[in-house]
Amino acid sequence: MNLSTPLTRPSLHEELVTRLREAIVQGTLAPGAKVPERELCESLGVSRTPLREALKVMANEGLVVLESNRGARVSNVTMEELEAAFPVIAVLEGLAGELACARASDDEIARIALRHRDMFRHYEAGNRPAYFQANRDIHDALMAAARNPVLAQHYTMLSSRVERARLLANVSDSRWAEAVEEHHDILAALEARNGARLRDLLTAHLNNKLAALKKALS
Amino acid sequence: MNLSTPLTRPSLHEELVTRLREAIVQGTLAPGAKVPERELCESLGVSRTPLREALKVMANEGLVVLESNRGARVSNVTMEELEAAFPVIAVLEGLAGELACARASDDEIARIALRHRDMFRHYEAGNRPAYFQANRDIHDALMAAARNPVLAQHYTMLSSRVERARLLANVSDSRWAEAVEEHHDILAALEARNGARLRDLLTAHLNNKLAALKKALS
DNA sequence: ATGTTGAATTATGAATACAATTTGAAATGA
């Protein structure tokens, strides 16, 4: 048990941030939709104050935009934003990979390898949702293995902004095959603990993902 | 005049975030100090609501920590945090350099070069504050030249967290000389628009800075 | 019929009020 943390129960606005973030990433709160303050207050059973605090935080992260005297809207997923965000995510993931090679336990690497095999199976079965989930798990596990909370924090912010793009367009089958290929290399570099190579592979992987999105959305 | 923007006056809490961030970076609000809510409200002439909204946002950025029922404290600058944050800043600056090489106007590069010459003069004169200022200007200008708002946003968050370290320890003269040397190379790579090289130089520059800080603080 | 005006309604931004928790010092006892 952890006795160093002084037993701090999460504040209302933090829980709201978490739940709203999920709702936005999942698409329950659609991009561009205005956030109905009063309604949410009622359904969540809180007053406006903590909800509004949560909205300020999410606005700072770019998940919502605040229009003065007109309330909050879920931010739109634009091509411009994706083009800006992806290169940043790419270098962050690259760094995560590099650090993970240096710091991950053998056990962690084994677990990531296992998840890879799951993912490959989902690909063979053509099961996109399961593939996506496994893919996310892998990236999250890698981030955890990097043991850098600052990195993880910014990664979380950015991926929640971008994750929603998957709802906009399915990538082509050919890109899917390519991505799987890339993941074979990624796993190999991780298992070899080749940090520099894994970094470059991950950065390229993300940049390729952006290119594919661009194509799918044009 | 710009008529496309729908005439939006900045909200109170946003202004507060900006001002509090400055106060924290500048050291007016010292690391570890608790944020006196009532006092700040009076001196800033606002009520608690917008101030508290600002504090939530800054807590999300890591500039303050919220202790439940015990209010906000300015976060401490720990070695652990610096070790986590610097590598992230390093890759972000690297990306900024790479993008700047591709996107900066000749004019922008010329201005950055000019600011470099200022900075070199301040070094020769042994004027640390002026050197720091010029140094910051250079990094900010580079970031602006990268034309990536997402990158800039995260860079701002991170550097405000880390900037305060300069108040903790003066780097050694030998490291100072080294940093100046590195900046000569950085400028050269930028003027040659050699993106890959500038990226690597900047990343290394930041990582060296961390190493120097580690030495100075031990 | 279509477009415009303006009062009523609603929603928002900020201030204030209230309840719960923490703090700190006086009072008590060893």
Added chain:
DNA sequence: TCATTTCAAATTGTATTCATAATTCAACAT
């Protein structure tokens, strides 16, 4: 004297209120 307990004051987290800006919609003019 020193530790412990108790209780008031202060501070915080959340709810509510208030003033103002935006929206809606019916009445009117074109």
